[in-house]
Amino acid sequence: MRSLFGIQPESNILKSSIQVDSSRSPFIKERIEVIYEGDNISEILEQVEQLHLNESTFKVIFVKINDLEADNKIEYDERRKIERDIGWRINGEADVRHPDLVFGIVTIEGRWYFGKYQKNKAVWLDHVKKPRSFSTSLSTRVARAVVNIAAPNPEGLQVIDPCCGIGTVLVEALSMGIDIVGRDINPLVVMGSRENIAHFGFQGEVNIGPISEVTKNYDVAIIDLPYNLYTHATPEEQFSIIKHARRFAKKVVIVTIETIDHMIEEAGFEIQDRCVANKGLFSRQILVCV
Structure with missing residues (x-):
C-alpha cells in the first residue's frame, strides 16, 4: 500500500486518486472507479439517471467492505434494496448473471460513491x-x-x-x-x-x-x-x-x-x-x- 498509493491506511478501505488495477495486488480485493458521489443515497439516485448504457447490460453491487461502525452496518435486505433502487434509475438493461458492465456502490467517511466495479481476478x-x-x-x-x-x-x-x-x-x-x-x-x-x-x-x-x-x-x-x-x-x-x-x-x-x-x-x-x-x-x- 505504501508503494502503490504512497500511504498506509488505518482501515481496510482506501480512497485515492491513484488508479491501480485491482488484479495487480494479492492484497486488493476490489475497486470502484468513481463516477458519482454524494452525501446520501438520494443524491446518488438522482445522478445515476444520467447514465445511458445504450445496448450494454449492467449489474449493481453493494460493496460490503466499508468503514461503518457495527451499530450502523447495513444489513442484507437493505443492501439489496439499494442495489435495486439504483438499478431502476439507470437507463439500460439489467442482467445479474452475465452483465457487460458492473457498477459498485459503497460508503466511506460519511459519503457515498458509485462507479465502475472491478474485482480482483487472483x-x-x-x-x-x-x-x-x-x-x-x-x-x-x-x-x-x-x-x-x-x-x-x-x-x-x-x-x-x-x-x-x-x-x-x-x-x-x-x-x-x-x-x-x-x-x-x-x-x-x-x-x-x-x-x-x-x-x-x-x-x-x-x-x-x-x-x-x-x-x-x-x-x-x-x-x-x-x-x-x-x-x-x-x-x-x-x-x-x-x-x-x-x-x-x-x-x-x-x-x-x-x-x-x-x-x-x-x-x-x-x-x-x-x-x-x-x-x-x-x-x-x-x-x-x-
Whole structure:
C-alpha cells in the first residue's frame, strides 16, 4: 500500500486518486472507479439517471467492505434494496448473471460513491501450478507483492532479476506486462525458469551468468538473495551481489532471510522501506534500497 498509493491506511478501505488495477495486488480485493458521489443515497439516485448504457447490460453491487461502525452496518435486505433502487434509475438493461458492465456502490467517511466495479481476478493463484518449483521459492503471492513494491509505476521501467532462480518473480512481473529480464548463475534453474515462463504463455529473456557480467543499466533490480541448497551464497558472495547491483540499478528491492543492513549500507545503499513476509518456518525481510 505504501508503494502503490504512497500511504498506509488505518482501515481496510482506501480512497485515492491513484488508479491501480485491482488484479495487480494479492492484497486488493476490489475497486470502484468513481463516477458519482454524494452525501446520501438520494443524491446518488438522482445522478445515476444520467447514465445511458445504450445496448450494454449492467449489474449493481453493494460493496460490503466499508468503514461503518457495527451499530450502523447495513444489513442484507437493505443492501439489496439499494442495489435495486439504483438499478431502476439507470437507463439500460439489467442482467445479474452475465452483465457487460458492473457498477459498485459503497460508503466511506460519511459519503457515498458509485462507479465502475472491478474485482480482483487472483491471477497469481494460476501460477502456483508451474512445471518447475523449489520448496524455498517465494510464494506467487509474495512474489507479486515484491514486484509491485519494486515497480509501483512500471510504465517505461526496465527491471532485472539477476538471481532469478526458478523464475517466480519473472512470471508475476511478465503477467503484469512489466519489462523484466532474468539472470542466474545456475544453468539448471535458468532452464527451469524458461520453462515456467513458456508454460504460462509469456515471453521473457533469461540469461545464464553471474551478476558481475551485467553491463546494462536498469531502473530497478529485484534480488531474492540465494540461500537454498542449489544456489547457496556466502556472506561475501551476498555482499558482492549487492555491490554489483549498486553499479547497474537505481533502485533495488532485496529479499533476505537474514538481517543484512550493514552489508546494504556498506554497498552504498540507503534502506528506504521494509517489511517482513512469513512462509512456514521462513521469515523474509523485503528491503527497498535506493
